[in-house]
Amino acid sequence: MLNHPKSKQKTTLLRYWTTRYVITLCVGLVIIGIISALWIRQSTIEHRLHTMTIIAEEWANRIIHNDQDQLETRGGELPEFQPERFNSNIYITNLDGRIIQQRTIGFQFVRAIPQDILQKDNETQKIQLSGRRGETETLYLVKVPVIWETIHIGWVVVTQPEREVAAVDQEYHLLIVMLISLALLGWGVIYYISRKLSDPIKSVASAAKQIQAGEYTVKLNENDINEKEVYELVHSFKDMAGRLDQLEAIRTELLAGVTHELKTPVTSISGLLQALKDEVVTGEEAAEFLDISLKETNRMQMMIRDLLEFNSFASGQFPVKKEWESINHVVFDIVNQWNLTEGNNNWHPRVIVNPLENDVSIPVDILRLQQIIINLLNNAKQALEGEGEITISLNLNQDFVVIFVEDTGAGIPQSDQEMIFERFYRGENKKYKVRGLGLGLPFSKMLAKAHNGDLQLVESKPHDGTTFKIELPRNDSGNIVEKKG
Structure with a gap:
């Protein structure tokens, strides 16, 4: 008894696809979540910096327009005023950076804003500010010049801690909820689809086990399947x-x-x-x-x-040896030989041969072609049952010589036509009337296939005869042992 190696435990299709899809979905959503979080953070920072810039510009315009008289009286010096409350540090400075007025929350400049900050071309800057207790904090800073009659007289500076500018907790919460919802939705969809696909496959696998056990009557419902x-x-x-x-x-x-x-x-x-x-x-x-x-x-x-x-032929031990032969001559010889063999019987049908108008030579194994045609002639004779005739007609197309064998006999029942080329199959008309093994037509088809051609049933009607056709290639270089002129 052979010892088969222990096979690896298999995973069900439903679990296989669901698990891998969920893993892929989660990895994809994590990547999308990280990219989205970075994008949301950057967009939020840009939006809030833009808001800070608008606020600074608004204060600069307010100083110029609302305090026009004081500016003229003071010769262009900035007046003192009390900024409105806002969730940012707001500084009003002169050109030297000295703070004239401020409204601050948390970290702040004490007396002046460093000149290196004011002299930079960047309107928006990211700086670090040290507190009185030695602590440091990163700030975003926006500076807008105050210009009176084309004269630059000072600055409006707005600062806000980075943690507040980049604070997007609510957006992150919404993003997390959305990603979790998408993950659950994706898992539900793939579970439903995988189950819908796996159920009929499981039915087929179960039916295959029944067939393996020798039970060929299986029940499979394909009407509810849309895929x-x-x-x-x-x-x-x-x-x-x-x-x-x-x-x-x-x-x-x-x-x-x-x-x-x-x-x-x-x-x-x-x-x-x-x-x-x-x-x-x-x-x-x-x-x-x-x-x-x-x-x-x-x-x-x-x-x-x-x-x-x-x-022997089915196992490939019966070679086909083709020679170039005149197809008209070969068919006439086969029919004459069959007439001589069958002539001693009580009744012999008349065989009419319609040859090609222009004879051609094709590569053919005469002995094997003779077996095919004689088998068809014998079957036709049995179908005629004592009356009628057999017609053999040769036609030519671009690739094949086609030999039609037609009789006027009883015909083949429709229920038998799909099975006539099955080995050992004998139709209802022959089962009790004609003794044999049911190998004639299957063997003839194999011989035609060995010529790279075919044997086919063209049509058969009850009481109206049967027509077979043999297709033989006009040019085929395989297994040719001799070429005759």
Whole structure:
């Protein structure tokens, strides 16, 4: 007994896709969250700095317009005033940076604003301010010049701590809520979709186990499936299960039929020989018994030969050796040979051959083509049942020579037409009338395929005849052993 290695534990499709999707979704949302947080922070800072700039400009304009008289009286010196309350530090300075008036909260400049800050071209700056107790804090600073009649007379400076400018706690809370909501929504969607996809696949897997156990009748419902690929999977598997069930029934029936076909001649031969041994018959009757025994022996040998030949060809041990031959000449020779062989029987149908107007040579194995055509002729003769004719017509197209074999017989029932190329299959019309193994058409199709051609049923109607066609390639370099002029 073989010891199979222990297989790795498998994960269900639902868990596999849900887990990986959630991981991917969370990683993606974390990245999006970090980028969004940075963007929100930067946007908030820019917005608040812009607000600080507007406030500074407003104070500069107010000093110029509201205190026009005092400026003229003081010769352009800044007047003292009390700034309105605002959540920022506001400084009014002269050109030297000396603070004239201020409104401060928290960290502040004491007497003056350093000249290096005022002399910088940047309107907005980020600075660090040291407190009285040695602590430091980072501030954002916005400075706007105060200009009276084209004369620069001072500055309006607005400062605010970085922590307040960049404070976006509420926005972060909203972002976190949004990301969590998206994660839950995404997980719910992928769970629903994965489950919807996994349920029919689980049904197919369960049905496959039934088939593995030899139970071919499976129940699969494909009507509620909207996805095309999943529907095709379930529908194809259901059709396959039905076909396997059908083939299993045929196999069982045909096994009994083949056994019967081989058992019948053995029984006949055994009985006839026993009669001869017991001298039940003598003289001419004994000779007739011997003749019958030989015929039954030959028939049994032919069935065994058919089985061996079919198996050999199916396993690739029966090569096809093609030669360049005139197709009209080959078909006429095959028909003449069949006429001579069948001419000794009580009834022989008339065979009409319609050759090509302009004969062509094609690569063909004459022996294999003969097997195909003779099998079709024998089947046609059985279908005619004592009356009618067979017509063989040759046509030509760009790639193939097409040989049509048509009879005017009983036709093939519609229920049998899909199965006629299955090995060992025998239709209802032949099962009890014609003795054989059901290998003729499957073997003929294999021979046509070996020529890189095909054998197909064109049409068959009850009581209106049957038409087969053989396709043989006009140019095929494989397995050619000789080229005839």
